[in-house]
Amino acid sequence: MMKGALSPEAAAKLVPDGASVMIGGFMAVGTPERMIDALVAQGVRNLTVVSNDSAMPGRGVGKLVSAGAVSRMITSHIGLNPETQALMIDGSISVELVPQGTLVERIRAGGMGLGGVLTPTGLGTEVEEGKQVVEVDGERFLLEKPLKADFSLIAAWQADYVGNLSYLLTAHNFNPMMALAGRTVIAEPNAIVPVGVIPPDMVKTPGVLVDHLLVRANTGGQPWTQKN
Amino acid sequence: MMKGALSPEAAAKLVPDGASVMIGGFMAVGTPERMIDALVAQGVRNLTVVSNDSAMPGRGVGKLVSAGAVSRMITSHIGLNPETQALMIDGSISVELVPQGTLVERIRAGGMGLGGVLTPTGLGTEVEEGKQVVEVDGERFLLEKPLKADFSLIAAWQADYVGNLSYLLTAHNFNPMMALAGRTVIAEPNAIVPVGVIPPDMVKTPGVLVDHLLVRANTGGQPWTQKN
Amino acid sequence: MDAKELIARRVAREIGPGMLVNLGIGLPSLVANYVPASLAVFFQAENGVIGLGARPPEGMEDPHLTDAGGGFVSAVPGAASIDSAMSFGLIRGGHLDMTVLGGLQVDEQGQLANWKVPGMMVPGMGGAMDLVIGAARVIVAMQHSARGEAKLVRECTLPLTARRRVNLVVTDLAVIEPTDAGLVLREHAPGVSVAEIVAATDARLIIGDDIQEMIVA
Amino acid sequence: MDAKELIARRVAREIGPGMLVNLGIGLPSLVANYVPASLAVFFQAENGVIGLGARPPEGMEDPHLTDAGGGFVSAVPGAASIDSAMSFGLIRGGHLDMTVLGGLQVDEQGQLANWKVPGMMVPGMGGAMDLVIGAARVIVAMQHSARGEAKLVRECTLPLTARRRVNLVVTDLAVIEPTDAGLVLREHAPGVSVAEIVAATDARLIIGDDIQEMIVA
Numbered sequence: 061m062m063k064g065a066l067s068p069e070a071a072a073k074l075v076p077d078g079a080s081v082m083i084g085g086f087m088a089v090g091t092p093e094r095m096i097d098a099l100v101a102q103g104v105r106n107l108t109v110v111s112n113d114s115a116m117p118g119r120g121v122g123k124l125v126s127a128g129a130v131s132r133m134i135t136s137h138i139g140l141n142p143e144t145q146a147l148m149i150d151g152s153i154s155v156e157l158v159p160q161g162t163l164v165e166r167i168r169a170g171g172m173g174l175g176g177v178l179t180p181t182g183l184g185t186e187v188e189e190g191k192q193v194v195e196v197d198g199e200r201f202l203l204e205k206p207l208k209a210d211f212s213l214i215a216a217w218q219a220d221y222v223g224n225l226s227y228l229l230t231a232h233n234f235n236p237m238m239a240l241a242g243r244t245v246i247a248e249p250n251a252i253v254p255v256g257v258i259p260p261d262m263v264k265t266p267g268v269l270v271d272h273l274l275v276r277a278n279t280g281g282q283p284w285t286q287k288n
Numbered sequence: 289m290m291k292g293a294l295s296p297e298a299a300a301k302l303v304p305d306g307a308s309v310m311i312g313g314f315m316a317v318g319t320p321e322r323m324i325d326a327l328v329a330q331g332v333r334n335l336t337v338v339s340n341d342s343a344m345p346g347r348g349v350g351k352l353v354s355a356g357a358v359s360r361m362i363t364s365h366i367g368l369n370p371e372t373q374a375l376m377i378d379g380s381i382s383v384e385l386v387p388q389g390t391l392v393e394r395i396r397a398g399g400m401g402l403g404g405v406l407t408p409t410g411l412g413t414e415v416e417e418g419k420q421v422v423e424v425d426g427e428r429f430l431l432e433k434p435l436k437a438d439f440s441l442i443a444a445w446q447a448d449y450v451g452n453l454s455y456l457l458t459a460h461n462f463n464p465m466m467a468l469a470g471r472t473v474i475a476e477p478n479a480i481v482p483v484g485v486i487p488p489d490m491v492k493t494p495g496v497l498v499d500h501l502l503v504r505a506n507t508g509g510q511p512w513t514q515k516n
Numbered sequence: 517m518d519a520k521e522l523i524a525r526r527v528a529r530e531i532g533p534g535m536l537v538n539l540g541i542g543l544p545s546l547v548a549n550y551v552p553a554s555l556a557v558f559f560q561a562e563n564g565v566i567g568l569g570a571r572p573p574e575g576m577e578d579p580h581l582t583d584a585g586g587g588f589v590s591a592v593p594g595a596a597s598i599d600s601a602m603s604f605g606l607i608r609g610g611h612l613d614m615t616v617l618g619g620l621q622v623d624e625q626g627q628l629a630n631w632k633v634p635g636m637m638v639p640g641m642g643g644a645m646d647l648v649i650g651a652a653r654v655i656v657a658m659q660h661s662a663r664g665e666a667k668l669v670r671e672c673t674l675p676l677t678a679r680r681r682v683n684l685v686v687t688d689l690a691v692i693e694p695t696d697a698g699l700v701l702r703e704h705a706p707g708v709s710v711a712e713i714v715a716a717t718d719a720r721l722i723i724g725d726d727i728q729e730m731i732v733a
Numbered sequence: 734m735d736a737k738e739l740i741a742r743r744v745a746r747e748i749g750p751g752m753l754v755n756l757g758i759g760l761p762s763l764v765a766n767y768v769p770a771s772l773a774v775f776f777q778a779e780n781g782v783i784g785l786g787a788r789p790p791e792g793m794e795d796p797h798l799t800d801a802g803g804g805f806v807s808a809v810p811g812a813a814s815i816d817s818a819m820s821f822g823l824i825r826g827g828h829l830d831m832t833v834l835g836g837l838q839v840d841e842q843g844q845l846a847n848w849k850v851p852g853m854m855v856p857g858m859g860g861a862m863d864l865v866i867g868a869a870r871v872i873v874a875m876q877h878s879a880r881g882e883a884k885l886v887r888e889c890t891l892p893l894t895a896r897r898r899v900n901l902v903v904t905d906l907a908v909i910e911p912t913d914a915g916l917v918l919r920e921h922a923p924g925v926s927v928a929e930i931v932a933a934t935d936a937r938l939i940i941g942d943d944i945q946e947m948i949v950a
Contacts, residue, residue, distance in 0.1 A: 062556065086780040086817070087803035089796060112817070113859070116803075139856025140803070148855065157855070160779065161821030161863035165402070168818055172605030173650055174393070175422065175429030178403030181825065181866045184896035186849075187858075194403065194422060196433060201403030205424060217797075222558075222594035229488060229808065230781040231797040232816040240609060256593030260457060262490065263596035264816075266566045268536045268558060268611060290773065314563040314600070315586035317579060340600070341642070344586075367639025368586070376638065385638070388562065389604030389646035396601055400822030401867055409608065409649045412679035414632075415641075445580075450775075450811035457591065458564040459580040460599040468826060484810030491813035492599075494783045496753045496775060496828060 062221045062255075063267070065275040068098035071246050074272070075099060075211055080108040082167065082207075082238040084214040087113060087140065088120030090231030092215040092248035095274060096120065100127045110167070110209055112160060112234050113137040114144040125153070134207065136160040159187060162204050164237055170206035171240025177204040212242025216265070219249035223267030224258050232264070239265040248274040290449045290483070291495070293503040296326035299474050302500070303327060303439055308336040310395065310435075310466040312442040315341060315368065316348030318459030320443040320476035323502060324348065328355045338395070338437055340388060340462050341365040342372040353381070362435065364388040387415060390432050392465055398434035399468025405432040440470025444493070447477035451495030452486050460492070467493040476502040517732075519688035522705060523657050525550045525732035526686050527616055530655060531557055535613040536606075538562060538647060541585035544616040544657050550733040558592075560612065562603050562643040567595025584643070604643065608650040615651035617644060619658040619685070621672045624719045626681035626694025628656055629674035641677065648678040660687035666718040668692065668699065689713050691730060698722050703730045734949075736905035739922060740874050742767045742949035743903050744833055747872060748774055752830040753823075755779060755864060758802035761833040761874050767950040775809075777829065779820050779860040784812025801860070821860070825867040832868035834861060836875040836902070838889045841936045843898035843911025845873055846891035858894065865895040877904035883935040885909065885916065906930050908947060915939050920947045 072095065075081065085091030099107075100123055107130050114135060115122040124130050125144050134156045138144040147153040158166070165177040178201035182188055192203040214235040216225035225247055227235060239245050247270050300323065303309065313319030328351050335358050342363060343350040352358050353372050362384045366372040375381040386394070393405040406429035410416055420431040442463040444453035453475055455463060467473050475498050517525070520543050528550035531537055538560045539545045548568075551557050559568040561583040568583060569590035577588035598606070606612055621629040628648060631641040648654050658667055668685070685692040690713045691703035700722045704713060706729055714721060734742070737760050745767035748754055755777045756762045765785075768774050776785040778800040785800060786807035794805035815823070823829055838846040845865060848858040865871050875884055885902070902909040907930045908920035917939045921930060923946055931938060 086801070087799065089780070089799050089803065113857075135857065137857040137859035139859070145855065155855075157857045159858050159862040160817070160860040161825050161867075164817040164821055168605070169406075171609050173408065173608035173610060175406030175408070175424045175427065178397075178406070178431075179825065180401065180403070181863045181895075183866075185862065185893045187862065192422075194420075194431070196403045196431065199403065203406075203422065203424065220594060224594060224596055227489065227814070227816075228797040229795070229814050230778065230799055232781050232814055234817050236816045237818050240605060240611070260565070260567070260591055260595045260597040261455065266596040266598060266602075266606070267594060268566060268606070314584070315582065317563070317582050317586065341640075363640065365640040365642040367637075367642070373638065383638075383640075385640045387641050387645040388600070388643040389608050389650075392600040392604055396822070399826050401825035401827060407608065409646045409678075411649075413645065413676045415645065448811060452811060452813055455597070455599075456580040457578070457597050458561065458582055460564050460597055462600050464599045465601050468822060468828070488782070488784070488808055488812045488814040494813040494815060494819075494823070495811060496783060496823070 063223050063270065063273055065252060065273040068094045068274055071095060071272055071274055072098035072102045074244065075104060077105045079211055080110065080209040082110040082209040082212040082242055083121055084233065084235035084238050085111065085115065085120050086230065086233040088115040090215045090233050090235055091115070091120035092213050093120065094277060095213050095246060095248050096123050099129065100124060104129050106131045108132040110134045110207060112163065114141040116140050117143050134158060136163050164234060166204050166207040167234065167237045167241045170208040171237060174206060176206055179204060208241050208243065210243050212238040212245045214238050214245065214247050216247050216249040218258055219247055219252050219273050220255045220258050221252065222255050223270030223273065224263040225249065225265035225270065226258055226262045227264055236264050239269045244271045245269055246272045246274065252276055291451050291498065291501055293480060293501040295503055296322045299323060299500055299502055300326035300330045302472065303332060305333045307439055308338065308437040310338040310437045310440040310470055311349055312461065312463035312466050313339065313343070313348050314458065314461040316343040318443045318461050318463055319343065319348035320441050321348065322505060323441050323474060323476050324351050327357065328352060332357050334359045336360040338362045338435060340391065342369040344368050345371050362386060364391050392462060394432050394435040395462065395465045395469045398436040399465060402434060404434055407432060436469050436471065438471050440466040440473045442466050442473065442475050444475050444477040446486055447475055447480050447501050448483045448486050449480065450483050451498030451501065452491040453477065453493035453498065454486055454490045455492055464492050467497045472499045473497055474500045474502065480504055519659060520546060522688055522732060523686050526691065526730050527655055527657050528733035529731065530684065531555065531614065536560055536566065536611065538612055538615040538651065540617040542618050544618055545583065545585065547616055562607065564598050564600065564603055565591060565595060566598060567592045604646050607646050610650060610652060612651045614653040614655065615647040616655045616657050617647060619656040619667060621667050621669050621674050622656055622682065622685050623669050623672045624698050627672055627679060628677045628682050629672040630677050632675045634675070644677050648680055654682040656682050656685045658687055660689040660716050666716060668717045668719040670719050689716060692721070700724060701727055703728045705730050736876060737763060739905055739949060740903050743908065743947050744872055744874050745950035746948065747901065748772065748831065753777055753783065753828065755829055755832040755868065757834040759835050761835060762800065762802065764833055779824065781815050781817065781820055782808060782812060783815060784809045821863050824863050827867060827869060829868045831870040831872065832864040833872045833874050834864060836873040836884060838884050838886050838891050839873055839899065839902050840886050840889045841915050844889055844896060845894045845899050846889040847894050849892045851892070861894050865897055871899040873899050873902045875904055877906040877933050883933060885934045885936040887936050906933060909938070917941060918944055920945045922947050
């Protein structure tokens with residue numbers, strides 16, 4: 061199904077206060093920055109953010125934190141954002157810390173219809189607290205629950221209007237898994253190319269998973285006008 | 289680490305009678321046929337084969353079945369191979385039938401260090417028999433155990449001498465997951481290209497997972513001789 | 517029009533614009549022939565492609581691009597290659613809009629049996645159990661009877677494919693919708709009477725007032 | 734040579750040919766500087782690349798190719814991009830030959846604490862818990878003491894990263910190997926006496942007869 065591209069402002073309007081949003085990126089590499097800017101401009105509030113980390117002030121998820129848009133985070137690392145740490149300590153943001161490999165598997169499980177993740181990671185640590193332990197052939201594993209969200213906001217390298225996405229180098233990170241686990245998936249590609257241009261073997265997120273694309277950055281959403 | 293390429297005969301010699309082997313492919317598409325021919329020629333016996341299906345007589349896994357090399361199969365489908373069906377019914381091959389989506393996740397879990405798979409697939413059917421059911425937030429899931437094997441024999445499109453692999457179209461199927469779950473992984477690529485030629489974003493199996501490559505088919509393993 | 521074509525043409529009408537659809541091998545695969553290109557439907561083959569197209573001209577087939585039955589296919593513009601983990605992740609995760617599967621039996625609870633006849637035929641479930649669990653809509657496309665035996669039964673005597681109630685059953689005689697109340701007869705095939713359908717059915721059918729004649733694509 | 738360089742150079746000697754190695758951010762990342770190219774080691778950054786290379790020349794950095802600390806890197810020939818699920822699948826599944834991590838405390842059981850100082854510093858565990866669980870060999874690279882406090886302790890007072898016993902601890906004073914019997918002192922830094930090491934260590938050390946001077950790469 062062909063998908064028209066939205067302006068960041070129009071896409072941000074889809075996201076109401078109080079929504080849960082998965083946001084791709086690793087230290088803001090592979091994060092949909094224009095989408096985040098539009099959410100900040102809109103003044104969205106009370107988001108639950110699922111993301112690998114809270115980046116740093118002024119970049120990626122850090123901009124949402126600074127804007128006071130986030131009330132809860134499910135994340136593996138906030139160490140490079142002193143604002144998140146301060147807001148967590150004063151109680152303005154509640155933070156659930158999850159081991160990185162567990163976090164990405166929980167997202168995958170949510171997106172792929174699995175009941176949870178059985179992992180040895182976190183056994184015998186604070187991460188185990190309150191969780192079910194499942195024994196398989198005498199070995200113990202933590203049962204970590206699947207994660208889904210109202211929205212997944214992801215960054216990609218190329219998109220076509222079917223919604224197919226490719227990713228570049230370390231900008232993959234959480235994006236392909238989050239594309240599976242958001243009820244509405246909004247992708248901010250670096251470029252949009254005609255359908256048929258991305259080779260099938262380069263597509264890492266099939267278009268059926270993507271609901272909306274953000275327009276190209278460099279044309280402000282205006283297609284080139286044919287003059288001749 | 290650079291990997292030299294083995295002849296099919298040398299690679300087959302690594303696989304002893306009684307070994308467990310995962311074999312990539314779906315109805316013999318994406319199956320390492322030269323590797324299988326060498327195993328048949330070697331007269332290997334008593335293999336446990338993990339594969340999506342048993343293909344058809346004369347192709348892929350079907351050649352091993354016809355040769356009497358297989359004593360046990362873990363697979364999702366044997367419907368297009370009457371020989372496998374006959375051997376199962378007369379008791380020569382024991383067959384564990386596994387839903388396809390469960391089979392590939394069990395292999396992934398084995399390769400990725402997870403304790404098992406929690407899936408709704410098979411609940412309330414024969415597949416549930418003898419298995420643990422785990423409840424997560426009031427929903428029931430079957431606990432399916434991880435799978436590993438002594439060898440994974442996989443087919444790929446391009447390889448480099450680091451062992452990086454790319455795949456073509458529907459010849460991906462089980463190969464990328466099996467590359468994670470074999471203690472020794474032998475890949476039969478369609479072509480071997482110099483290191484650095486496969487773009488990092490096209491690599492779907494990183495070379496660290498691959499132990500051995502099969503030589504190119506068309507040179508019989510002899511490198512071109514430089515004459516001038 | 518023969519029975520299989522009738523069934524395939526009727527099922528095709530269930531498919532809406534832009535859907536992601538998986539067609540089982542055999543009869544269900546015929547459905548693709550009757551879905552207009554204008555609907556921009558994407559067909560998934562669970563062996564690893566989204567955007568399955570028609571068989572290529574002779575000599576242009578490629579052994580790396582087949583459907584789940586091993587038949588040669590093409591890839592439409594916008595197609596994507598996927599491995600089996602992604603393929604079944606899409607299926608199990610609820611991203612597949614519809615699957616069309618063959619059936620051996622469907623019972624009054626709308627449960628499907630289609631993978632095993634104990635002692636006779638044990639092909640294995642392949643992807644069927646995942647498809648029935650995961651697809652948003654499950655349509656069973658089958659002959660109404662086989663070798664004189666009704667396939668719509670009170671309770672499946674063959675091993676179930678899943679506990680889930682399927683959404684619609686399309687046969688060469690009728691269209692039947694499993695509901696909380698039971699199997700509701702919705703449509704009859706051209707020239708087939710309600711009495712003939714009831715006679716060919718072991719399961720109890722709920723017969724509404726507004727039974728239509730099947731309209732086919 | 735300063736303390737960090739000493740530690741990094743000593744850790745580098747643990748790395749064998751063709752290994753897949755993950756270096757934590759901070760001190761551990763320095764190790765890469767002392768591993769000879771002839772070893773053909775592949776460095777993994779858990780954010781998504783196998784085959785991490787040096788920082789590119791100024792102006793040639795690319796924002797889509799960074800290490801786990803966000804620093805610009807390059808890709809060596811034969812590099813592979815991986816998403817986070819594959820990255821941690823490799824780690825958890827036992828495909829990573831070695832990880833080098835910083836530490837806050839290591840105790841007599843060889844257990845590591847490195848992700849949280851309750852009430853003071855809560856950066857989060859990031860990938861550390863998976864790395865300690867999954868890597869074939871875990872090496873802790875840390876200063877022997879911090880602000881006058883010993884980091885090798887009888888029992889960790891800080892939250893553990895994992896129950897698993899790490900394989901080796903390399904500090905600016907010593908190389909220590911956790912074993913069934915306890916922490917065994919294997920090497921002393923140049924110019925550092927065993928008595929000085931013992932004095933700077935809270936944990937009990939098993940002192941062998943054959944303690945060597947650290948040899949660094």
